[in-house]
Amino acid sequence: MKILALVKYSLDAxxxxxxxxxxxxxxxxxxxxxxxxxxxxxxLAVRLKxxxxxxxxxxxxxxxxxxxxxxxxxxxxxxxxTVVDDPxxxxxxxxxxxxxxxxxxxxxxxxxLIICGFAGDDGYSYQTGPRLAERLHLPLVSYVxxxxxxxxxxxxxxxxxxxxxxxxxxxPAIVSVAEEAFLPRRVTLLQAMKAQKMPNNxxxxxxxxxxxxxxxxxxxxxSVVAESGIVVDRKQRVLKGLELAEMADLLIDALVDENVLAxxxxx
Amino acid sequence: MATGILVWSEQPALALELLGQARRLADARGAxxxxxxxxxxxxxxxxxxxxxxxxxxxxxxECSADAARCAAALGASISQAQPGxxxxxxxxxxxxxxxxxAERNGAAYAAWAVDVGYDETSxxxxxxxxxxAGTGLATYRFQREMTVLTAAPGAxxxxxxxxxxxxxxxxxxxxxxxxxEVLSMRAKASDGARLEEAKAVVDIGRGVKEADDLAxxxxxxxxxEGQLGCSRPVSSDRDWLPEWLGLSGAKIKPExxxxxxxxxxxxxxxxxxxxxxxxxxxxxxxxxxxxQADIGVVADLTEFVPVLIERLKARGARPDWV
Numbered sequence: 060m061k062i063l064a065l066v067k068y069s070l071d072a073x074x075x076x077x078x079x080x081x082x083x084x085x086x087x088x089x090x091x092x093x094x095x096x097x098x099x100x101x102x103l104a105v106r107l108k109x110x111x112x113x114x115x116x117x118x119x120x121x122x123x124x125x126x127x128x129x130x131x132x133x134x135x136x137x138x139x140x141t142v143v144d145d146p147x148x149x150x151x152x153x154x155x156x157x158x159x160x161x162x163x164x165x166x167x168x169x170x171x172l173i174i175c176g177f178a179g180d181d182g183y184s185y186q187t188g189p190r191l192a193e194r195l196h197l198p199l200v201s202y203v204x205x206x207x208x209x210x211x212x213x214x215x216x217x218x219x220x221x222x223x224x225x226x227x228x229x230x231p232a233i234v235s236v237a238e239e240a241f242l243p244r245r246v247t248l249l250q251a252m253k254a255q256k257m258p259n260n261x262x263x264x265x266x267x268x269x270x271x272x273x274x275x276x277x278x279x280x281x282s283v284v285a286e287s288g289i290v291v292d293r294k295q296r297v298l299k300g301l302e303l304a305e306m307a308d309l310l311i312d313a314l315v316d317e318n319v320l321a322x323x324x325x326x
Numbered sequence: 327m328a329t330g331i332l333v334w335s336e337q338p339a340l341a342l343e344l345l346g347q348a349r350r351l352a353d354a355r356g357a358x359x360x361x362x363x364x365x366x367x368x369x370x371x372x373x374x375x376x377x378x379x380x381x382x383x384x385x386x387x388e389c390s391a392d393a394a395r396c397a398a399a400l401g402a403s404i405s406q407a408q409p410g411x412x413x414x415x416x417x418x419x420x421x422x423x424x425x426x427x428a429e430r431n432g433a434a435y436a437a438w439a440v441d442v443g444y445d446e447t448s449x450x451x452x453x454x455x456x457x458x459a460g461t462g463l464a465t466y467r468f469q470r471e472m473t474v475l476t477a478a479p480g481a482x483x484x485x486x487x488x489x490x491x492x493x494x495x496x497x498x499x500x501x502x503x504x505x506x507e508v509l510s511m512r513a514k515a516s517d518g519a520r521l522e523e524a525k526a527v528v529d530i531g532r533g534v535k536e537a538d539d540l541a542x543x544x545x546x547x548x549x550x551e552g553q554l555g556c557s558r559p560v561s562s563d564r565d566w567l568p569e570w571l572g573l574s575g576a577k578i579k580p581e582x583x584x585x586x587x588x589x590x591x592x593x594x595x596x597x598x599x600x601x602x603x604x605x606x607x608x609x610x611x612x613x614x615x616x617x618q619a620d621i622g623v624v625a626d627l628t629e630f631v632p633v634l635i636e637r638l639k640a641r642g643a644r645p646d647w648v
Contacts, residue, residue, distance in 0.1 A: 072459040073592060084462045154428065154435070183459050183573055184437040185421040189393065193429035198505050199393065201422050214509070219418055220569070225509040238574060239562055280434025280473070281466040284452070288462045291599045297616055299624035306623050307630070307637040310605065313621050315643075317603045319526075319582045323642020 060113040060208075060230075063170040064104040064137065065160060066097040068121035068128060069181035070149070077288025084288045091149075093128050094180030098135070098243035099236045103206060104174050105136035106241070111208055114138050116167060120145050120159050126261055134246040134254035141167065141260040146272055152279045153182075157190035159275070162268040164195065170231065172213065177202050177235040188235035199233045200226055204240040328410035328471060329357035333380075334400055334423075335415025336391070339520065340479050342378045344413040347482035349379030351411070351442060358382060360407045362400055364389035367494055376492035378484060382407065386497040392506065393422035398499040400427050406495065409472065411442070411451055416476040424476045433472035436464075440481050451475075460573050460596030479522045480577045480600065514568035521569060525647050526552025526582045529571055529598060532559055533587015533608060533627055540566055542631045543586055549638050550582065551645050557594045571597035581647050586627045590614030607631070 068091055076085045093101075104115045117132045117140040119125050129140035143163055145151065164170065173195075178185045192199035200206075204223070205216040208230070217224040218237040246254075264270040296313065298306045314320040331348040335341040341361065348359045361380040365387070375383050384406065386399040396419065404412070404427070414424045416438060428435035438456035440463070445452050451473040457464040521527060528547040534540060534556075547554045554567060555578065561570035569576055572594040583601035587608060588594065595618050598604065606619035609626045616622040623630060637643075 070458065072461060075458050075461045075592075077461060084458070152434075153425070157429075178574075181458055182437075183456075186425040186435070186437070189422050189425040190429055192394070193426050199422070200506060201393070202418055222511050222513040224511045226506050227509055228506045238558065280428070280470050281436060281468045284465040284467050286457060286462055286464045289460070289599075291618065293604060293618055294620040295617060295622070296620065297611075297622040297624060299611065299622075303625060303630050303633040304637060306625060307634040308641075310621060310623060310634065311637060311641060311643055314582070314603070314605070315646075317620070318646050319603050320638075320643045321646040323644075 060111060060172070061168070061170045062104045062107055062113045062115045062172045062174065063164065063167070064100045064115065064117050064132070065173065065175035065187060066093050066100060066117055066119045066132065067176070067179045067181075068092070068119055068125035069094055069097070069179055072181050077290055079290055082287050082290050084286060091122070091124070093132065095243060096176035096178065096180045096236070096238065098132070099239075099241040100174045100176050101132045101135050101137060102241040102243045103203075103234070103236055105244070107172070107206065107208055108136060113171075116141070116170075118160065118163055118167065119143070120156050120163075122148065123261060126259055129259055130251070130254045131246065133257045133259065134250040135244055139258040139260070141262055143262045143264060143268065146264065150283075151275075152281065153184060153186035153190060154280055155275050155278050157187060157194055158278055159264060159268065159270065160187065161191060161194045162270055163262065164191075166268065171211075172208070172230055173197070173233045175233070175235050177237055188233055192233050195233070197231055197233050198228050199235065200228055201235045202237045203234050204237045206234060328408050329355050330360065330407050330409040331357060332360045332362060332400070332403060332407055332409040332412045334362040334412070335417065336396070336419055337415055337417050337479070339484075339522070340415035340417065342484040343479065343482045344415060344477060345375070345379040346485040347442065347477070348411075348413055349485060351444070355444070358407070360384055360403060360409065362403045362497075364399065372492055372494055376490045377486045377488045379487075379490075380492045382495055383492050384495045384497050386499055391419060392504045393419060393426060394504060395499070396423045397426035397430060399497055401430055402497040402499040404431060404472075406497075412472065412474045413442075414474065414476045416478040420476055424474050428474045431472055432470065433474045434468040434470040435474040436466050436468075437476045439475040439477045442475060456596070459593050461592050478577050480579055521553055521555050521571065521576045521578050524553040524578065524580050526550040526584070526645060527555045527571075527578055527580050527598075527601070528552060529555045529557070529583055529585040529588055530560055531557045531585065531588035531594070533589075534560065536628070539586075539628055539631070542635065545635055546584070546631055549635060549643075550584070552580065552582070557588060573597065581645075585615060585619070586631065588615050590616075590618055
């Protein structure tokens with residue numbers, strides 16, 4: 060059995076700050092890494108491998124620098140990694156990323172199971188799983204919080220708004236993992252050292268996938284007119300160092316001033 | 327450029343919010359608004375959909391929570407209406423369906439829209455969408471015949487004009503049955519209340535550790551005639567509340583959001599920043615939440631909340647919006 064984990068080398072969104080005066084996004088120095096959601100996809104792949112003797116590959120459409128971080132994923136238990144150099148430096152429409160990933164999956168596959176995060180760790184636009192389901196004509200089981208494979212059939216729990224749904228689907232299929240469902244394992248020094256020598260491929264869209272920048276450009280659905288940070292003006296009044304009852308009264312007074320509360324006897 | 331607008335969400339309240347926005351856009355351009363739904367539409371329902379802005383209500387006989395089948399039903403409606411814009415509710419199901427609709431129809435797609443309009447010169451769709459987990463906003467100009475957008479609950483407002491009429495159409499989507507077999511559904515505990523509609527929300531974070539603190543938070547929410555919300559870690563780790571506030575959860579805009587032990591991570595702030603007044607109680611003076619609050623109280627919440635409850639009662643404080 061072959062399992063593929065798709066990972067995004069993403070910006071650490073928590074480190075993106077907004078300049079409060081200009082409203083500009085401060086992108087300089089924001090670190091890139093495989094986030095927990097992406098590592099969660101690898102974690103599920105490795106757990107299924109341990110239960111069934113599968114081969115696990117990892118695929119990333121991202122910067123060449125990601126090839127260093129894919130070694131961490133190999134250390135977790137993946138057998139081979141491929142990074143397809145992203146000529147758009149992470150800014151491409153997800154429609155383009157889906158085409159590149161589909162082409163790379165065609166070349167490296169076929170896979171019995173493809174696993175990705177339910178959303179990218181920076182953009183949170185939830186697109187890769189559903190787009191690949193359409194392009195590869197595979198069933199998608201999304202928001203998965205538990206999964207097992209038995210005799211070519213995947214049984215999984217889906218974490219939905221109003222409940223947990225259990226489903227069953229014959230492979231091949233795509234799975235997207237839910238938030239915090241598969242916490243990535245810690246790797247040992249020995250595993251990290253062994254990962255240095257494992258196959259870690261660097262591909263490009265032209266030579267390896269036969270795609271051209273022009274054909275991909277034509278897929279883009281939009282152009283970006285502007286980007287800005289969201290600044291919410293809050294009064295930021297802080298009460299501290301007083302008696303608790305005094306702070307409670309000052310808070311109540313402030314909420315009366317804001318027309319949130321009314322007091323007994325007032326209109 | 328096609329001008330029609332198609333609206334779909336499996337969540338009824340969200341569908342009406344999208345319908346409100348679609349109606350406002352369509353009125354400016356003399357366009358037709360189609361609401362996609364499923365099952366039998368009773369005359370009173372048709373009347374309500376019309377009042378909320380639908381010109382056409384297109385329904386498929388069978389309701390399904392399978393994303394491929396929903397995309398097929400929308401596809402049938404798209405063939406009939408040929409819309410230029412498709413608005414889909416950003417529920418988990420909607421977020422699964424929207425990229426599929428875009429792929430099937432060669433449409434442009436962007437998630438988390440908070441504003442939609444048209445470019446004055448080209449007539450193409452433009453939209454502002456949340457970016458980087460809600461830290462920023464991107465403005466996009468779309469360049470396809472059709473644009474698909476998703477919007478979260480509360481992004482747009484529903485609107486009613488009684489007396490409008492809509493016609494009913496029947497859809498016959500030709501999708502095969504799904505290979506994904508549903509074995510069971512275990513419902514999460516829920517009081518059925520919709521956080522999006524609460525006027526006051528007491529929002530508890532990791533700082534609320536003990537069952538006693540939870541009980542006090544409930545008492546406070548009750549005094550404010552509000553509801554209890556929480557952050558994602560509280561929902562997943564403590565199993566107290568099924569629904570959380572934030573980018574991947576509910577987004578609220580109450581009169582008052584009173585946070586207890588919330589640290590202020592952006593993924594959570596996105597869910598509460600449209601509140602009119604934000605109060606933060608946290609014992610860490612450097613917590614990011616204080617920059618996102620109108621009034622902050624630096625205190626141990628286990629000690630402060632009972633005192634606040636006592637003072638609210640003693641002073642006969644009641645919500646001012648009732």
